[in-house]
Amino acid sequence: MPEIRIASEAGACYGVERALQMVEAAADEHEGAVHTLGPLIHNPRVVSGLAERGVDAVSSPEQAAGDTLLLRTHGTVPEEEARARELCRRVLDATCPFVKKVHLAAERLSREGYQVVVVGEAGHPEVEATLPHAPGAVVVGSAQEAAGLPHARKVGVVVQTTARRALLAEVVEELLARAEEVRVINTICEATAGHQSAADELAREADVMVVIGGRNSANTTRLAEISAARCPRTHHVEGDDELRPEWFEGAGLIGITAGASTPASQIEAVRDAIAAMVGE
Numbered sequence: 001m002p003e004i005r006i007a008s009e010a011g012a013c014y015g016v017e018r019a020l021q022m023v024e025a026a027a028d029e030h031e032g033a034v035h036t037l038g039p040l041i042h043n044p045r046v047v048s049g050l051a052e053r054g055v056d057a058v059s060s061p062e063q064a065a066g067d068t069l070l071l072r073t074h075g076t077v078p079e080e081e082a083r084a085r086e087l088c089r090r091v092l093d094a095t096c097p098f099v100k101k102v103h104l105a106a107e108r109l110s111r112e113g114y115q116v117v118v119v120g121e122a123g124h125p126e127v128e129a130t131l132p133h134a135p136g137a138v139v140v141g142s143a144q145e146a147a148g149l150p151h152a153r154k155v156g157v158v159v160q161t162t163a164r165r166a167l168l169a170e171v172v173e174e175l176l177a178r179a180e181e182v183r184v185i186n187t188i189c190e191a192t193a194g195h196q197s198a199a200d201e202l203a204r205e206a207d208v209m210v211v212i213g214g215r216n217s218a219n220t221t222r223l224a225e226i227s228a229a230r231c232p233r234t235h236h237v238e239g240d241d242e243l244r245p246e247w248f249e250g251a252g253l254i255g256i257t258a259g260a261s262t263p264a265s266q267i268e269a270v271r272d273a274i275a276a277m278v279g280e
Contacts, residue, residue, distance in 0.1 A: 015096025042217035075129035109156030110134035120160025203230035206255030213259030220259025
């Protein structure tokens with residue numbers, strides 16, 4: 001029988017657990033309708049489950065006027081939050097505390113006269129929510145993009161919480177050649193870094209890797225990339241219903257990891273389904 005091993009660090013992080021507790025408590029109060037501003041987290045299965053409980057995702061505060069609205073874990077732009085507080089009966093801020101640290105760091109660098117560079121994925125909700133905190137900030141997703149920036153006297157760097165450390169190092173190396181001063185505030189979430197390190201370690205040993213989490217989740221996608229680089233037989237799934245028995249043929253060690261938006265219940269469901277398939 002193959003061994004099934006879950007990575008030493010995997011699954012829902014503090015910010016996600018906090019957000020889920022907040023929305024569950026709000027839904028249980030039964031004091032009017034509850035909405036989230038955009039998907040609460042990047043996990044379609046969880047978002048679908050919330051919708052079944054009557055907690056729907058809206059695209060603007062206007063759609064939640066008079067009701068309870070939760071701000072998503074990835075944060076929101078200040079203007080949108082202000083509108084929410086004007087229009088909604090109650091606003092609950094489920095923004096991850098570590099994302100808020102990025103906002104504060106960007107504000108501080110901007111205030112001190114640095115050209116702010118946000119290392120991360122352009123268009124990602126977290127990055128979009130960070131940009132207004134530093135007027136004129138630019139997003140850089142690779143060393144090549146950093147090489148295209150004009151020379152500057154002072155450059156300040158913050159990082160998307162789910163970015164790879166290697167990406168940060170590559171971008172900073174390029175910026176050092178283009179600025180007189182580069183100040184870096186490393187805002188990568190330690191949970192994210194831990195997930196990535198644990199996935200890399202397990203994937204070196206595993207014959208098959210299963211990565212659990214939303215396909216729209218940046219941190220889960222990175223776990224899949226890291227795993228695939230070490231273990232070619234890597235499969236990214238959102239739930240146990242996507243598993244296929246043929247994936248595990250001849251495997252001695254099956255590794256499982258999961259993104260920061262993946263609750264423990266989803267990990268256990270996948271583990272149990274694999275066990276049933278391989279006859280553990």
